[in-house]
Amino acid sequence: MKSKKEISEIFDKIYNLYPNFKTELYYKTDFQLVLAVVMSAQATDKQVNKINKEFFEKVENPDDLAKLSLDEIEKYLKSLNYYKNKSKYIKNLWEILYKKYNSEIPNNLEILKTLPGIWIKTAKVILWVLYDAPYIWVDTHIHRISNRIGFVKTKTPEQTDKVLEKKLTLSQKRKMHHALVLFWRYNCPAIKPKCEWCAINNLCDYYSVI
Numbered sequence: 001m002k003s004k005k006e007i008s009e010i011f012d013k014i015y016n017l018y019p020n021f022k023t024e025l026y027y028k029t030d031f032q033l034v035l036a037v038v039m040s041a042q043a044t045d046k047q048v049n050k051i052n053k054e055f056f057e058k059v060e061n062p063d064d065l066a067k068l069s070l071d072e073i074e075k076y077l078k079s080l081n082y083y084k085n086k087s088k089y090i091k092n093l094w095e096i097l098y099k100k101y102n103s104e105i106p107n108n109l110e111i112l113k114t115l116p117g118i119w120i121k122t123a124k125v126i127l128w129v130l131y132d133a134p135y136i137w138v139d140t141h142i143h144r145i146s147n148r149i150g151f152v153k154t155k156t157p158e159q160t161d162k163v164l165e166k167k168l169t170l171s172q173k174r175k176m177h178h179a180l181v182l183f184w185r186y187n188c189p190a191i192k193p194k195c196e197w198c199a200i201n202n203l204c205d206y207y208s209v210i
């Protein structure tokens, strides 16, 4: 397993490839970002953005959703996986935010993850984007590259999340998530990673044994 110093060196190199990257999800208001994140489960940012160019013309804030029926929301979302569930979450979300939080998005992980359609990973995404919160959230891809490179030696994304939460500095958590997403997407996919020209191949455990 890599030391903190080695992780820092690798992170700097990856960050230099994708500096200052922000989310690719389309949104204008904080509420729209929350909706886009809920919609993005098991869907690509591209699919979600396509829907939201039109959907967000109608829905800017929680009160706007009150005017739409569940059927109408489903019509917008129907090209997404699990669109019926996602539509229900969205319909319920506005009411809770409107009634309990004065239409504000809570800046609190524990509260956010209790809202419909939001789990720990998506709550961290929301806090990271809206409030610059120092979180890293581990999905199967981040778990895979973390083990490949040698940041961790773990069996599940949950274990990886725990180790990275402890090993990384606040600044690394604040800066790194999206750089890591782009890194696995464009450099280190599950099949055929581009090891030959990878910027960190001299530091990667996987590359050292192939």
Ligand code: SF4
Pocket (backbone or CB within 6 Å): 148, 149, 187, 188, 193, 194, 195, 196, 198, 199, 200, 201, 204, 205, 206, 207
């Ligand atoms: S050397 Fe290969 S396996 Fe290692 S991080 Fe780069 S692309 Fe991924």
